[in-house]
Amino acid sequence: MSEPAIEPLIVVGVDGSRHSMEAVRWAVEQARLMGGRVYAVMAWEWNRNPFAIGMAEAQFAEQEALTAEEAARRKLADTVTAAVGASPGVPVFRRVEQGSPARVLVEASKEAELTVVGTRGYGGFKGALLGSVSQQVVQYSAGTVVLVRASEDENEGDGDGDGDGDGGNGD
DSSP: OOOOOOOOEEEEEOOSSHHHHHHHHHHHHHHHHHTOEEEEEEEEOOOOOTTOOSHHHHHHHHHHHHHHHHHHHHHHHHHHHHHHOSOOSSOEEEEEEESOHHHHHHHHHTTOSEEEEESOOSSSOTTOSSOHHHHHHHHHOSSEEEEEOOOTTSOOOOSSSSSSSSTTSOO
8 A cells, every 4th residue: 555645845934024924925826836735934032031030930931931932823823814815725834933933944944845935034134135044044954945035016114105215204
């Protein structure tokens, strides 16, 4: 008896930015073409205060960590739904892990046929072509990585809505 074929896995990094939303869209469309499935992965980090002492402080820190993880779960769900809707046509699983985004995505790439990330997330310099997490994923991933840029017709989020990047200062 032959084993059933396993659907190809595409891992996509999500941080809630419009670049990651485009990456989710691209990953879902590629999964549709490949007959695959998508793991939308979001990482979260929690740094405890190493100087906190006593049970009350430890319990408070645990509660804050649980709250941070839940916030990440909600953000991931909202981002995926905003990107591809509630019924994207392929299996999309959401995965939230504690750790640095680059490390979490590099580890997840070991299971995947393809890893997809946006070129930039929320951090870094506005004019940068590639964010630090994307750079590390490209450099250390276990397999093929696709970088997805946000569509150019959307403004860069300068706050004034005119897409010129001046933040509304008229220059």
